[in-house]
Amino acid sequence: MFGSLKAGDKGKIIDISHVGHLVQRRLLDLGITEGSEVCVKCVMPFGGPIMIESCGQCVGIRRKEAVQIEVERI
Amino acid sequence: MEIALIGNPNTGKTSLFNNLTGSYEYVGNWSGVTVEKKVGVFKNNIGHLIDLPGVYTLNPLSKDEGVVTSFFLNESVDRLLNILDASQLERNLQLTLQLLEFEKPALIGLNMIDVANKRGIQIDAQKLSEVLGVPVVPVVARSGKGCEKLIDAISTKSMQPTKKNLVYYGIEVEEAITSLSGELSGKTNHSPRFLAIQYFEGNEYVKDYVKTIADPHKLTEITANLESKLQEQKTFKTLANYIYLKRKEIIEKIIVDVARKSDSIIPLSEKIDSIVTNRFLGMPIFLLLMYLMFMLTFDWLGTPLSDALDTLLTGPITSGFETVLTAINASDFIQALILNGLVAGVGGVLVFVPQIFILFFFISLLEDSGYMARVALVMDRIMESVGLNGKAFIPMMIGFGCNVPGIMAARTIEAPRERLLTILLTPLMSCSARLPVYALFVGAFFAGNKAFVVLSLYVLGIVVALILAKIFSSTILKSETSLFVIELPPYRLPQFQSLWRSTWDKAKGFVRKAGTFIFAGSVFIWLLSYVGPNGLNVDMDDSFLAAIGNVIAPILEPIGFGTWQAAASLITGFLAKEAIISTMNIIYFVPNDASLQGLLASYYTPLAAYSFMVFILLYIPCLATVATIYKETNSKKWTAFSMIYAFALAYILSLVIYQGGKLFGLV
Numbered sequence: 004m005f006g007s008l009k010a011g012d013k014g015k016i017i018d019i020s021h022v023g024h025l026v027q028r029r030l031l032d033l034g035i036t037e038g039s040e041v042c043v044k045c046v047m048p049f050g051g052p053i054m055i056e057s058c059g060q061c062v063g064i065r066r067k068e069a070v071q072i073e074v075e076r077i
Numbered sequence: 078m079e080i081a082l083i084g085n086p087n088t089g090k091t092s093l094f095n096n097l098t099g100s101y102e103y104v105g106n107w108s109g110v111t112v113e114k115k116v117g118v119f120k121n122n123i124g125h126l127i128d129l130p131g132v133y134t135l136n137p138l139s140k141d142e143g144v145v146t147s148f149f150l151n152e153s154v155d156r157l158l159n160i161l162d163a164s165q166l167e168r169n170l171q172l173t174l175q176l177l178e179f180e181k182p183a184l185i186g187l188n189m190i191d192v193a194n195k196r197g198i199q200i201d202a203q204k205l206s207e208v209l210g211v212p213v214v215p216v217v218a219r220s221g222k223g224c225e226k227l228i229d230a231i232s233t234k235s236m237q238p239t240k241k242n243l244v245y246y247g248i249e250v251e252e253a254i255t256s257l258s259g260e261l262s263g264k265t266n267h268s269p270r271f272l273a274i275q276y277f278e279g280n281e282y283v284k285d286y287v288k289t290i291a292d293p294h295k296l297t298e299i300t301a302n303l304e305s306k307l308q309e310q311k312t313f314k315t316l317a318n319y320i321y322l323k324r325k326e327i328i329e330k331i332i333v334d335v336a337r338k339s340d341s342i343i344p345l346s347e348k349i350d351s352i353v354t355n356r357f358l359g360m361p362i363f364l365l366l367m368y369l370m371f372m373l374t375f376d377w378l379g380t381p382l383s384d385a386l387d388t389l390l391t392g393p394i395t396s397g398f399e400t401v402l403t404a405i406n407a408s409d410f411i412q413a414l415i416l417n418g419l420v421a422g423v424g425g426v427l428v429f430v431p432q433i434f435i436l437f438f439f440i441s442l443l444e445d446s447g448y449m450a451r452v453a454l455v456m457d458r459i460m461e462s463v464g465l466n467g468k469a470f471i472p473m474m475i476g477f478g479c480n481v482p483g484i485m486a487a488r489t490i491e492a493p494r495e496r497l498l499t500i501l502l503t504p505l506m507s508c509s510a511r512l513p514v515y516a517l518f519v520g521a522f523f524a525g526n527k528a529f530v531v532l533s534l535y536v537l538g539i540v541v542a543l544i545l546a547k548i549f550s551s552t553i554l555k556s557e558t559s560l561f562v563i564e565l566p567p568y569r570l571p572q573f574q575s576l577w578r579s580t581w582d583k584a585k586g587f588v589r590k591a592g593t594f595i596f597a598g599s600v601f602i603w604l605l606s607y608v609g610p611n612g613l614n615v616d617m618d619d620s621f622l623a624a625i626g627n628v629i630a631p632i633l634e635p636i637g638f639g640t641w642q643a644a645a646s647l648i649t650g651f652l653a654k655e656a657i658i659s660t661m662n663i664i665y666f667v668p669n670d671a672s673l674q675g676l677l678a679s680y681y682t683p684l685a686a687y688s689f690m691v692f693i694l695l696y697i698p699c700l701a702t703v704a705t706i707y708k709e710t711n712s713k714k715w716t717a718f719s720m721i722y723a724f725a726l727a728y729i730l731s732l733v734i735y736q737g738g739k740l741f742g743l744v
Contacts, residue, residue, distance in 0.1 A: 054354060061565035
């Protein structure tokens with residue numbers, strides 16, 4: 004789970020299907036989908052969004068969506 | 078020849094557009110700067126260049142992306158100029174493959190090679206051109222390097238793609254494409270294959286288009302058939318996903334062919350990000366930057382400059398005009414018109430040009446550096462709690478400059494309700510045209526803590542917007558879906574030249590308005606104040622202007638400024654907020670040294686002055702903003718709502734401030 008990752012941790016996305024359709028589409032547009040390697044860059048306080056990096060591209064997503072993405076730590 | 082510029086967001090399309098056409102359009106370092114199509118003429122006159130909003134695919138999610146799809150479907154274009162971000166080749170090529178399916182002559186501009194090199198990626202443009210079957214020209218859009226070659230290629234090379242059907246989608250999909258194409262062929266000018274693939278991907282715009290020319294039942298039947306065939310495969314999820322993966326396979330092969338990766342250095346961007354989006358420092362840093370911006374605009378730098386300009390205008394320039402007018406024996410009427418009307422009205426607005434330049438300079442700096450998207454990230458938590466998303470903060474920040482582009486920027490917000498909410502609330506952001514009013518009043522009443530009082534108004538605008546967002550989103554604009562995914566572009570050191578151009582581009586609107594709108598308005602207002610029911614050159618209290626103002630004045634009595642002068646300036650303020658200042662300069666005209674600021678003290682108490690400023694902040698979006706709201710929402714109801722709620726809100730708040738203040742013994 005993304006939720007358990009901290010800033011600086013790296014992981015590989017294994018399941019993104021539980022995330023809302025629109026968010027899934029947008030992440031796909033940015034090249035982030037199952038099999039992508041991501042690195043958590045920072046986590047905003049009070050349940051705010053998190054910033055992830057994939058292939059040199061930084062993207063901000065909300066925490067509630069992030070926890071629905073299943074990742075495996077690498 | 079019509080050439081369309083198309084590519085992913087924030088790949089430098091507009092920078093290139095400016096370089097190729099020699100015009101100046103709005104550029105910035107965040108996704109979604111361009112929200113509508115713009116047309117320019119090539120420097121060497123070979124045709125028109127059309128700048129389109131950035132898109133990731135031709136299947137749109139938000140309104141600015143829809144602009145591109147409907148452009149493709151409804152307008153004719155001769156050639157496509159596809160801009161690729163070399164540092165993000167993989168995802169950029171997803172769009173390129175779709176564009177090539179469109180089967181129009183195409184050309185690729187490979188931008189940001191420098192960024193790619195820094196990241197350790199080397200790209201062989203020649204090879205890429207061979208694989209895709211279209212010319213590829215490396216460019217640096219920011220500096221204009223490679224533009225000559227690009228123009229050369231556009232005007233000389235044949236750009237008909239040499240390869241057809243670059244992507245093979247598998248036997249099942251290809252069969253379905255063939256049968257769907259069969260339904261469409263002969264009925265459209267577009268490539269049937271392109272339409273078929275987009276239809277399968279679920280592109281709503283294409284679906285609507287296709288339904289008008291072919292039998293809808295047949296189309297759904299083909300799709301359902303295809304889906305049931307693919308369902309037998311274990312990995313199949315959705316048709317759109319299946320098509321995406323097929324394209325991805327091809328892209329991965331292309332990347333292996335054309336790109337070489339070596340070790341990269343940690344980009345400076347990530348070091349900066351570890352500070353500005355730090356979980357504890359992010360918000361304080363943002364507030365500190367805002368504070369610096371206000372102090373520079375209103376205190377440290379802006380005010381001295383404006384004062385100097387004011388001295389120049391009221392001193393040498395006014396007496397210069399006087400001398401000339403006396404020398405040419407101008408009549409009293411003309412003298413009064415020019416000195417009391419034009420110089421007072423237009424000059425009163427021009428005085429604030431330095432402050433407006435400084436404000437716009439900062440906004441441009443935020444946009445060009447890449448910090449804007451970070452602000453959206455930092456603010457998302459707060460925005461989410463009131464039913465908006467962090468992206469809504471970008472239109473609001475731009476609204477500090479001018480509400481009109483702010484409202485247009487809301488197009489990048491995907492969820493329609495969040496977008497509408499942002500459009501309705503952006504006018505509460507205190508735009509630069511309201512700035513002269515504050516500057517005048519704080520100068521007269523709150524000289525000791527100018528920046529603080531002005532900052533309080535800006536903050537009030539934001540706080541009120543957030544509270545209203547909460548109220549609206551939980552009552553009339555209940556939003557079921559919310560979407561927040563934001564691209565954070567790498568930081569770029571803004572170039573001085575582009576900063577200056579973008580500041581000038583924004584601020585010149587203000588100067589131009591002063592020369593046209595305010596100019597004409599000043600003459601009109603002065604005439605109304607010069608003419609009365611009893612003839613010309615009447616005492617101002619007996620003029621038509623006073624008569625009009627007096628009708629409204631009683632309504633304004635409870636909120637502290639029930640004078641006809643205030644009422645009259647509020648009416649003109651609807652046309653343009655800075656017209657309030659020119660009107661006041663004309664109404665309170667004092668020929669000799671006494672300044673408007675000094676004079677105001679006898680008409681307003683400090684409490685009434687603050688109440689007046691709050692009222693100006695909120696009372697109504699200006700005419701241009703109202704027109705934009707109507708254009709963007711396409712709804713008379715919401716446009717009327719945006720005006721009415723603002724007025725009610727302004728009245729109630731001013732009432733609370735003035736009457737409440739009096740209760741606490743303030744004056």
